[in-house]
Amino acid sequence: SPVFLVADGMGGHHLGGAASAHAVGAFEDLVGRAFVTSREFNKRLTRAARSVAALGTGERAPGSTLTGLLLSRQGALPCLRVVNIGDSRTYHLSTQSFSQITHDHSELQELIDSGYLNRAQALESRKRNVITRALGGYSGPVVGADVHLVPLNAGDRFLLCSDGLSDELDDEAIATVLAAGYTAQRTAELLVAASLEGGGHDNTTAVVVDSAETPALAPAVVPGDASTQEVL
Numbered sequence: 001s002p003v004f005l006v007a008d009g010m011g012g013h014h015l016g017g018a019a020s021a022h023a024v025g026a027f028e029d030l031v032g033r034a035f036v037t038s039r040e041f042n043k044r045l046t047r048a049a050r051s052v053a054a055l056g057t058g059e060r061a062p063g064s065t066l067t068g069l070l071l072s073r074q075g076a077l078p079c080l081r082v083v084n085i086g087d088s089r090t091y092h093l094s095t096q097s098f099s100q101i102t103h104d105h106s107e108l109q110e111l112i113d114s115g116y117l118n119r120a121q122a123l124e125s126r127k128r129n130v131i132t133r134a135l136g137g138y139s140g141p142v143v144g145a146d147v148h149l150v151p152l153n154a155g156d157r158f159l160l161c162s163d164g165l166s167d168e169l170d171d172e173a174i175a176t177v178l179a180a181g182y183t184a185q186r187t188a189e190l191l192v193a194a195s196l197e198g199g200g201h202d203n204t205t206a207v208v209v210d211s212a213e214t215p216a217l218a219p220a221v222v223p224g225d226a227s228t229q230e231v232l
Helices: 012-025 038-053 107-113 171-178 184-197
Strands: 003-006 066-074 077-085 089-093 098-100 146-151 157-161 204-213 221-231
Touching (some): 077 089, 098 171, 157 171, 184 204
Antiparallel strands (some): 157 204
16 A cells, blocks of 8 residues: 556567566665555656556567556545556445456457447457557657546455456456455455366456544545465
């Protein structure tokens, strides 16, 4: 806390790993703070973009997606900033609904948005892993992120994941595991296991973040019990 992120590297095992490490590393100095302002986020995002871009140039340059949550304030009220670059995703489960907050930056999503493909056809498309925005790669040292402000409510659960999970599990399967009542750690493990059972064609990372009440910010809440499970 106050930063929960997933970065999925591109460029092979070595360069992709370096790209994702640089992406996450740009935010490490925020750990332990109470909140992250929009200015602080933008400064680290610029640092991440430049750091990953410096790893290489050209069509085969390494790159990384980035998605996640930052505990922040909107006026005097605590909230979450949900950020996204690429096709890693952040989902939200509340007591009333389940939804995908982020919107993929990919050729496949553009085809769906334009009506050229429906979601059933998209599952068979060869363009499903071609992303249109990333840190590094062909994007250069300046990259914009989608940012969504989300109210902070007790009992809410968030899933941050790479496409290795979302490509294998549909929304119904993800929601079922998230709502099963397990701890964040166990839920992350079950989601990764389910994606591997579904085929496991790619590296899979899952981070589950729960909201819990805290007297220091009552009646607001802060994320707690964040867990990660990664399979290479």
